[in-house]
Amino acid sequence: MTLNLLVAPDFAPENFPGWYMLATLLQHRSGTRLHLLMPADAREQAQMLADGLADLVYANPFDATAMIRDQGYRAFARPKAHSNExxxxxxxxxxxxxxxxxxxxxxxxxxxxxxxxxxxxxxxxxxxxxxxxxxxxxxxxxxxxxxxxxxxxxxxxxxxxxxxxxxxxxxxxxxxxxxxSRLRDISHVLLAHPRVADADLAPLAQALLAVDPADTGDAQVLQALGLPAGFEPMEREDAEFMIDLMDTLLD
The missing domain is CATH 3.40.190.10 (Periplasmic binding protein-like II)
Structure with a gap:
């Protein structure tokens, strides 16, 4: 099957090729085809989401909060040791x-x-x-x-x-x-749309979490991505804690 991954348009330009390198790596290891959606700005991102084009989203914490709470997206991973300061x-x-x-x-x-x-x-x-x-x-x-x-x-x-x-x-x-800032607990999040079944997500999530900074080839991909420590699972409790923290910032 093919899943569309939308990447929030707030990463550094030099990391742009890293997403294609990661997508290629994950496709090879999971057997799941990935099609990247790379909006140029927040307005284009909002339109893609409104049009229902994204199965997976690498979202900033503000958008992730709304998507989890209001649209039923579920968090499954986040960058390791890479908070949104x-x-x-x-x-x-x-x-x-x-x-x-x-x-x-x-x-x-x-x-x-x-x-x-x-x-x-x-x-x-x-x-x-x-x-x-x-x-x-x-x-x-x-x-x-x-x-x-x-x-x-x-x-x-x-x-x-x-x-x-x-x-x-x-x-x-x-x-x-x-x-x-030194908040530590706010980060970008990888989200899955409610229509994506667990059985379809699992191979891709496993491949993502297995990308190993200690492996030379994997490390090159992670460096290109600007996320040298790789990814870690994000549990429901972690997502709820981040949402509570975002609510505190809004108050």
Whole structure:
């Protein structure tokens, strides 16, 4: 059979080929054909999901929360040792050295990633800034957010930590981290649509969880993917804990 795997469009561009390498590996080991859906942005992702095209989804934690709770998706795996931390950064020449230096009316570049925005707002609490104190400047990608920050179009940018650290070295040298989160328990999640039977999912899930960082060939795939530790099972209790944590961030 063939399963369509939709990958959230918030991974670093250099990891794009890694998904095709992983799909090839999993097809060979599980006997299940995988067709990748790679939306360019959150809007295209939402349309693909609305059209019912995805059997499996590599979802960010905000989307995963809604999909599990409201649409009956079930979590079966997540990246191992790879939580969704976020960074607030400004230009290196900025007078701001801490989040407390940001003032009401400040301009912040932000992508469509709601989980990053939620965590970022929590990190801004020491500055007594709420969502309504900020002029939000939409960025099409984390690379675009970095350009806007460096060009002085905004006072700071919100970044997924893995995307920030994957920016070109010359770009990071011109930026300054104001704060980086340490939540640990929020991550992207692999979800299965309710229509996917356990018997159809099991071979693929087993193959995914067996991808071994200690194996040279497997390690090359995981490095290309930007997930060097591989994947681990995600139980229902783990998913519920993450959902509770996301609810706390929303409050």
């Amino acid at each position: 976020m960074v607030i950064a400004t230009a290196a020449a900025s007078p701001a050295d801490h989040v407390e230096d940001l003032r009401p009316g400040c301009r912040i570049a932000v992508t469509d990633n709601r989980d990053v925005r939620l965590v970022g707002l929590r990190l801004l609490e020491p500055a007594d800034l709420t969502e309504h104190d900020i002029q939000w400047e939409p960025a099409s990608s984390y690379q675009a957010a970095a350009r806007m920050t460096l060009n002085g179009q905004v006072d700071a940018g919100f970044f997924l930590a893995s995307a920030y650290h994957a920016l070109a070295r010359i770009t990071r040298e011109r930026l300054k981290v104001l704060v980086e």
